[in-house]
Amino acid sequence: MxxxxxxxxxNDAQRAAVTLEGGHALILAGAGSGKTRVLIHRLAWxxxxxxxxxxxxxxxxxxxxxxxxxxxxxxxxxxMSPRPLWIGTFHGIAHRLLRMHWKEARxxxxxxxxxxxxxxxxLRRIIREEGLxxxxxxxxxxxxxxxxxxxxxxxxxxxEHLDHPATATWAHIYQRYEDxxxxxxxxxxxxxxxxxxxxxxxxxxxxxxxRRRLQYLLIDEFQDTNAIQYAWLRMLAGDTGSMFVVGDDDxxxxxxxxxxxxxxxxxxxxxxxxxxxxxxxxxxSTGTILAAANGxxxxxxxxxxxxxxxDGPDGTPINLYSAFNEQDEARFVxxxxxxxxxxxxxADEVAILYRxxxxxxxxxxxxxxxxxxxxxxxxxxxxxxxxxxxxxxxxRLVLNPNDDAALERVINxxxxxxxxxxxxxxxxxxxxANVSLWQAAQACIRQKLIPPRASAAxxxxxxxxxxxxxxxxxxxxxxxxxxxxDESKLATHYGKEPRERMETRIENLRELxxxxxxxxxxxxxxxxxxxxxxxxxxxxxxxAGETQGESWDDxxxxxxxxxxKGLEFPVVFMAGMEDGLFPHQxxxxxxxxxxxxxxxxxxxxxxRARKQLCLSYAETRRMHGAESMSRPSRFIDEIxxxxxxxxxxxxxANRPYVSARPAAAAKPPTFKNQEWPFKLGxxxxxxxxxxxxxxxxxxxxxxxxxxxxFAKAGSKWLVLAYAKLEAR
DNA sequence: AGAGAGTCTATTTTT
DNA sequence: TAGACTCTCT
Numbered sequence: 001m002x003x004x005x006x007x008x009x010x011n012d013a014q015r016a017a018v019t020l021e022g023g024h025a026l027i028l029a030g031a032g033s034g035k036t037r038v039l040i041h042r043l044a045w046x047x048x049x050x051x052x053x054x055x056x057x058x059x060x061x062x063x064x065x066x067x068x069x070x071x072x073x074x075x076x077x078x079x080m081s082p083r084p085l086w087i088g089t090f091h092g093i094a095h096r097l098l099r100m101h102w103k104e105a106r107x108x109x110x111x112x113x114x115x116x117x118x119x120x121x122x123l124r125r126i127i128r129e130e131g132l133x134x135x136x137x138x139x140x141x142x143x144x145x146x147x148x149x150x151x152x153x154x155x156x157x158x159x160e161h162l163d164h165p166a167t168a169t170w171a172h173i174y175q176r177y178e179d180x181x182x183x184x185x186x187x188x189x190x191x192x193x194x195x196x197x198x199x200x201x202x203x204x205x206x207x208x209x210x211r212r213r214l215q216y217l218l219i220d221e222f223q224d225t226n227a228i229q230y231a232w233l234r235m236l237a238g239d240t241g242s243m244f245v246v247g248d249d250d251x252x253x254x255x256x257x258x259x260x261x262x263x264x265x266x267x268x269x270x271x272x273x274x275x276x277x278x279x280x281x282x283x284x285s286t287g288t289i290l291a292a293a294n295g296x297x298x299x300x301x302x303x304x305x306x307x308x309x310x311d312g313p314d315g316t317p318i319n320l321y322s323a324f325n326e327q328d329e330a331r332f333v334x335x336x337x338x339x340x341x342x343x344x345x346x347a348d349e350v351a352i353l354y355r356x357x358x359x360x361x362x363x364x365x366x367x368x369x370x371x372x373x374x375x376x377x378x379x380x381x382x383x384x385x386x387x388x389x390x391x392x393x394x395x396r397l398v399l400n401p402n403d404d405a406a407l408e409r410v411i412n413x414x415x416x417x418x419x420x421x422x423x424x425x426x427x428x429x430x431x432x433a434n435v436s437l438w439q440a441a442q443a444c445i446r447q448k449l450i451p452p453r454a455s456a457a458x459x460x461x462x463x464x465x466x467x468x469x470x471x472x473x474x475x476x477x478x479x480x481x482x483x484x485x486d487e488s489k490l491a492t493h494y495g496k497e498p499r500e501r502m503e504t505r506i507e508n509l510r511e512l513x514x515x516x517x518x519x520x521x522x523x524x525x526x527x528x529x530x531x532x533x534x535x536x537x538x539x540x541x542x543x544a545g546e547t548q549g550e551s552w553d554d555x556x557x558x559x560x561x562x563x564x565k566g567l568e569f570p571v572v573f574m575a576g577m578e579d580g581l582f583p584h585q586x587x588x589x590x591x592x593x594x595x596x597x598x599x600x601x602x603x604x605x606x607x608r609a610r611k612q613l614c615l616s617y618a619e620t621r622r623m624h625g626a627e628s629m630s631r632p633s634r635f636i637d638e639i640x641x642x643x644x645x646x647x648x649x650x651x652x653a654n655r656p657y658v659s660a661r662p663a664a665a666a667k668p669p670t671f672k673n674q675e676w677p678f679k680l681g682x683x684x685x686x687x688x689x690x691x692x693x694x695x696x697x698x699x700x701x702x703x704x705x706x707x708x709x710f711a712k713a714g715s716k717w718l719v720l721a722y723a724k725l726e727a728r
Numbered sequence: 729a730g731a732g733a734g735t736c737t738a739t740t741t742t743t
Numbered sequence: 744t745a746g747a748c749t750c751t752c753t
Contacts, residue, residue, distance in 0.1 A: 063742065091743045189743045256740065356739055378741080415729070542743065562740050584739055601740080624738060625744035
């Protein structure tokens with residue numbers, strides 16, 4: 001067979017990686033070095049050259065998006081259906097294992113997945129139920145504690161230092177939470193991984209089956225694996241499996257949620273004869289951008305070592321803008337984008353990256369005002385919307401009435417006179433008898449433990465749910481969804497909200513029915529023995545859907561530095577480059593390599609840019625309602641100075657104090673007071689805001705601002721130099 | 729049950 | 744400062 005297509009267009013290092021003979025491999029793949037390409041070509045190489053059965057390969061990624069891309073690219077390259085390949089996220093694959101081996105994993109067949117919101121609600125309830133004060137014991141922290149333990153593979157019984165009172169309490173909450181989950185057949189995200197690990201630990205026969213079958217393991221973004229994921233991989237590989245691991249220690253930015261860069265080093269230690277290959281040639285950025293990024297990351301200790309290079313052009317210098325405040329920064333960035341667009345370039349070639357989500361707001365404001373289309377990454381996803389989750393909760397009850405999380409969510413939604421009082425009696429009963437709320441509810445009615453009125457209401461709810469269960473059983477998913485929404489009368493619940501809010505909710509429910517209608521049971525889920533309903537619900541939790549269904553085309557991209565990982569843009573703005581914001585204060589204060597992680601984040605951000613990179617910072621920023629001054633990010637100092645070019649506006653905004661920084665560029669001509677082109681009270685015309693009256697001037701020289709009362713837009717302060725006012 | 733007042737908190741996010 | 748959240752009162 002001709003396999004030249006597998007090696008064409010690969011550089012030497014890439015080729016070496018793809019064609020490695022057996023054994024284990026660590027591919028240290030720098031940003032933009034063709035990492036995904038190597039992974040996919042390796043996969044194809046195994047099949048087409050080494051004649052490995054597609055069934056013998058497991059490829060693991062972190063996000064559904066990455067898994068999807070890998071699947072489709074593999075299909076294209078191999079010219080075959082990627083169906084038999086096991087490609088998926090850690091969670092997706094672990095989930096599949098649990099579905100196939102629910103008995104061995106000691107789970108009920110219809111176990112449900114709790115997303116983090118469900119988990120947090122459940123925890124809040126447990127904490128209150130335990131009589132703990134939830135200001136001292138916040139659910140969020142409990143969630144953090146439990147997930148961190150699970151990520152380390154620890155059950156409550158494993159937790160030591162029970163003599164430490166706080167830890168003892170958290171462990172106790174963990175235990176109670178576990179009881180709840182087991183009772184209702186509920187599994188959170190961390191639990192999926194932990195269970196899958198325990199499944200193999202406790203069922204040698206199952207492990208043996210998969211060890212024999214999956215001999216070739218390809219892992220993407222290895223630097224993001226946590227302890228349990230690594231343990232799971234090691235277990236699967238055993239002594240015979242072959243690991244092909246791709247990652248970049250310099251792009252490890254998820255330490256705060258349990259990722260262990262050390263796994264990269266451990267890998268080399270734990271597996272024999274690991275071949276290490278570095279991919280350092282970069283196909284994305286200009287020489288200048290790479291030199292700058294290299295300069296920054298070089299300040300980190302204990303790296304595996306890697307230096308990106310390109311045989312492309314050096315490109316333009318990195319721009320640096322020192323803004324007076326955050327408003328000025330946003331104004332500047334948007335104006336730069338305007339200029340870019342005026343050159344006839346596309347908006348979707350531009351990204352604005354920032355450290356914290358809150359920073360997006362100002363940019364949105366200014367973009368909106370400038371009439372430039374934009375898209376903000378992150379935010380609420382479809383299957384996480386309240387109304388969608390409410391409707392799904394009913395569906396979950398249809399599948400498994402013991403799902404306490406679902407029952408609690410909707411038992412009084414819409415209001416059916418089942419108040420807190422009643423529900424807490426149910427909880428108490430459930431806890432005492434160690435049964436689910438559903439069972440407890442029936443017991444309470446039978447034993448007359450709740451007053452007659454409430455009892456009737458609860459009975460009504462039980463009838464509703466079991467009625468749904470019976471009737472809906474053999475219907476199509478879409479009809480089930482519709483029936484559940486109709487019969488629950490959820491719409492009446494939202495009916496009381498403001499009109500606009502209500503309409504979107506109803507619209508989303510309609511969309512949910514459409515999604516159910518359009519849902520096709522994936523083959524792998526069918527193979528795992530899932531019903532359509534089970535599969536749909538699992539999908540809703542494991543891939544909560546796109547953030548926004550909005551159009552994707554030709555918008556300026558706004559996102560945090562974290563969510564920019566893996567993406568690239570011709571033009572990148574990194575905003576808020578201030579010490580305290582980036583690196584974030586919390587990371588500076590905390591020990592444990594947090595600062596180095598911030599530096600890696602900076603490295604990730606910079607290497608997103610293909611042609612142009614522009615950094616900006618504000619000397620003063622309004623945060624949490626207070627004005628604060630800060631100095632430029634230390635990361636800026638780490639960029640070789642000759643690569644930076646400071647951008648000065650023709651006229652800067654008003655500065656209340658003199659910057660200590662030396663001005664790099666010569667100052668452009670400035671206005672003097674006498675040269676004000678307008679008089680107070682004069683009528684002026686603005687291209688956007690229309691006609692108005694000059695109310696005041698502020699500042700002088702290049703800082704001159706002018707206040708104008710516009711007939712339509714109201715009163716505004718504008719920087720004179722930018723306002724382009726016309727006298728009337 | 730719902731409005732309105734008061735309180736608290738503010739890093740990053742996927743599954 | 745603003746938004747989410749809780750509590751209180753009707």
